[in-house]
Amino acid sequence: MVGPAIGPVRRAFxxxxxxxxxxxxxxxNVTKRFGDFVAVKDLSLKIYEREFFALLGPSGCGKTTLMRMLGGFDEPTEGSILLEGKDLVGIPPYRRPTNMMFQSYALFPHMTxxxxxxxxxxxxGMPKPDIQSRVDEMLALVKLEKFARRKPHQLSGGQRQRVALARSLAKKPKVLLLDEPLGALDKKLREETQFELMDLQMKLGMTFLIVTHDQExxxxxxxxxxVMNNGVIVQVATPAEIYEQPNSRYVADFIGDINLIExxxxxxxxxxxxxxxxxxGATVAVNQTLSxxxxxEAWFAIRPEKMRISRDxxxxxxxxxxxxEVWDIGYLGDVSIYHVRLPTGATVKATITNATRLVERPISWEDKVWLTWSRDAGVVLTR
Structure with missing residues (x-):
């Protein structure tokens, strides 16, 4: 049976x-030092109940350290971390209303x-009858009822991931911490599991905090x-705002594909x-108030799909x-990416959706083309 649509809930949240x-x-104002290295620098952040929140950034940016401090595996050098208004500093992990699902899953190989x-x-110390009831509930939640007696080596990667998720949820924590939880899955399974995670989070009404370096x-x-970099938060916003209105060249360049024109x-x-x-050699006009x-000096940031490419x-x-001139073409199935070499020597990317099944390209290598865009297609960045 298909449950109620979550769209209206997500739009209103x-x-x-x-x-x-x-x-x-x-x-x-959280700071975390490891010797002389500062992993997190005077960081302040607010996350709300029932929010699915992501910490995104490259390796070494401080995102996992931030999550580990919330889980109690590391303590901040300075500052405080509050959950429902209560300071967590000094409270051990097993006494916190949080649970972490690790990237490695950390399942016990000898256990079912x-x-x-x-x-x-x-x-x-939960009573045995309650344990059995909770385990049955979790197995049903992740659709693994038929696999209850199997051991981890008898499961696929996606099934092991679900076991780890069920174990993390069994104690019904107030916050679930997800450390690169889908990194071991292949691309197609990872995409499917992302939507399952979203539906599960909405169904449970829990707060999820995920750490990932995967922008998609x-x-x-x-x-x-x-979005984090070098221990600080560069921008906090919804996915659409991050993608369409990045506040800096770093965010624009880190999220998705982009042309940055100085x-x-x-x-x-x-x-x-x-x-x-x-x-x-371009003059760029935008509908934007600049500070x-x-x-x-400024940079015009425009996504390849916002550019129109034509011979005319x-x-x-x-x-x-x-x-x-079309210098190179990348065919990705759903889209084709065109690298256009300009007379100045610079290269700009434009994307065309492959809306038909035609094998012959309407625009091919070495074709002379024009790239155009509307005044609201991109954003000017001053930092």
Whole structure:
């Protein structure tokens, strides 16, 4: 049976926009040092109840350290971490209302699926009848009832991942911490499991915090994303805001594919601006108010799919238009990526959706083409 649609719930869920909403988890000026190395630097962050929150960034950016401090596996050097208004510092992991699902799954190889799920409940002293009831509930939740008596080596990677998830949820923590939970799965299974995680989180009404370096994964599952770099949070926003309105070149370049075109501010007024971009020979016009002055350095960030590519010149070639030659083409099945070499030597990428099954390309290598875009297709970044 198909459950109720979660779309209306997800659309209405935005406690971070409510000034009266109290955070469920709060990091206050948290710093973590390992000797001379500063892994997390004076970081403050608010996460709300029932939120699916993602910490996203490259290896070594501090995201796992932040999660481990929330779980109690590391203590902050400075600052405080609050859950429902209570300071967690000094409370050991087993006394916190959190549970962590590790990337390696850490299943006991000599135990059955049911025993792996029951392990934490036995450690907590839960009565046997209640343990059996909870294990049955978790097996049904992750659809593994038929595999209860199997051992981990008899399961597929996706099934082991579900066992680890069920074990993490068995004690019904207030917060589930997911450390790169899908990293060991193949691409197709990973994509399927992402949606299963989203549905499960909504069904349970729990707060999930996931750590990942996979941009697509974070964009798919999370209500909000915190992009981290060098121990600090660069931007916190919804996936759509992160993708469409990055606040810096770092975020724009880290999330998805993008063209970053350097230039100088030529005009700036309320709701409108122009950049002169010598490296590409383009004049870029945007519907955007800039906090910059004439002559200031800036970058125009535009996604390849926002660019139109054509053999025909546009009516107005003086603004938001570039001419060049197709230098390379990448065929990805659903889309084709065109690398267009400009007369200045710079290369710009444009994407075409492969909407038909035609094998012959409408635009091919060495074709002379024009790239155009609308005034609201990209964003000007000043940092």
């Amino acid at each position: 935005a406690p971070w926009n409510d000034p009266s909403a109290k955070p469920f988890i709060e990091f206050r 699926v049911a025993d792996n799920i029951a392990f934490g409940l036995k450690q907590a 994964e974070a964009m798919t599952v999370a209500d909000r994303i915190a 230039g100088k501010v030529a005009e700036a007024s309320e709701g409108s601006a122009k950049l002169a971009c010598a490296a590409t 910059a002055s004439i002559g200031d 010149a546009p009516a107005d070639t003086s603004v938001n238009a570039l001419s060049g």
